[in-house]
Amino acid sequence: MTTEHPSKDRQMSKSRLWEQALTKLYINFQDYSKDALNGFADEDIHQARVNSRKLLTLLSILDPGHSVTADLYSSFKQAQKRLGKVRDADVLIGSFKERRKAAKAADQPKTAKLLKAVIRHQKAKRKKFRKKLKKELPGLIRALEAPWTHFIGNGLAELAARTDANVVMRELEVAFDQKKKACKALFKGSEAGSKEAFEALHELRIAAKELRYTANAAAFALDQKFHAHESLYKDIQDQLGVINDKRLWLETLQSIGRQELNAGKKVWAAVTETLRQEVLEALYQNEVVSVTEIPGGHHS
Known part of the structure; x- marks a missing residue:
């Protein structure tokens, strides 16, 4: 008669739960990032950034000192930073467009003109941020593949077992x-x-x-x-x-x-x-x- 090892089973299922959560976020991050690079749609940029932020959160819980996940953490952090620059510009431009619309409706042409100048200035900055994102994000996604597979297959189980x-x-x-x-x-x-x-x-x-x-x-x-x-x-x-x-x-x-x-x-x-x-x-x-x-x- 074989002896069951419930604690080992528990550790396995704990590790599996972590793996499922991480994998879902990783796939979302890749999908939204690829979509974001196709048309820089606000929501794609936002979701790619949110999923990278959640991945960073889980990696920090599992490995607070990043001794095992340093490569992964660094790549997700860079991706989040690049996405964040574009996202922040999107939000600012959106807000100032609303302000300009209100100024025009209130018959304040000088205010509307100033707000238009701000929008133009920020669009030029956003263009640079988008260019940098388009240049760097594909490389970051590629650089993640090998360490990600290695981490899921080798490092995760041990970290999950000792994480609360x-x-x-x-x-x-x-x-x-x-x-x-x-x-x-x-x-x-x-x-x-x-x-x-x-x-x-x-x-x-x-x-x-x-x-x-x-x-x-x-x-x-x-x-x-x-x-x-x-x-x-x-x-x-x-x-x-x-x-x-x-x-x-x-x-x-x-x-x-x-x-x-x-x-x-x-x-x-x-x-x-x-x-x-x-x-x-x-x-x-x-x-x-x-x-x-x-x-x-x-x-x-």
């Missing part, structure tokens, strides 16, 4: 709470509205994003109590994302400069002030870090 995604989740929660405390302290004090305060908010958004992606990508390996985390931290990430996006758009506008965009002083001041007020409004409305008053900010 729940421990990682708890650690991420602790890190998020610490960042939230630091952020609240900055926005309560005289530093509210400073570059340091906004940087802390940006860090908090990244921590929320990590929790959200971990809850999603590693759902198969997490206790029930963590299953609501994806929507909880997505909401936090969304609220902080609105602030971050608007702040980056304002910074983008200022870094291009009035002369480059051939704008008059009056319209330039009006557009930049509108964006600045939008940043403050998004800050006041967020429910993650309470903000009562920003020095120099009007809060009605």
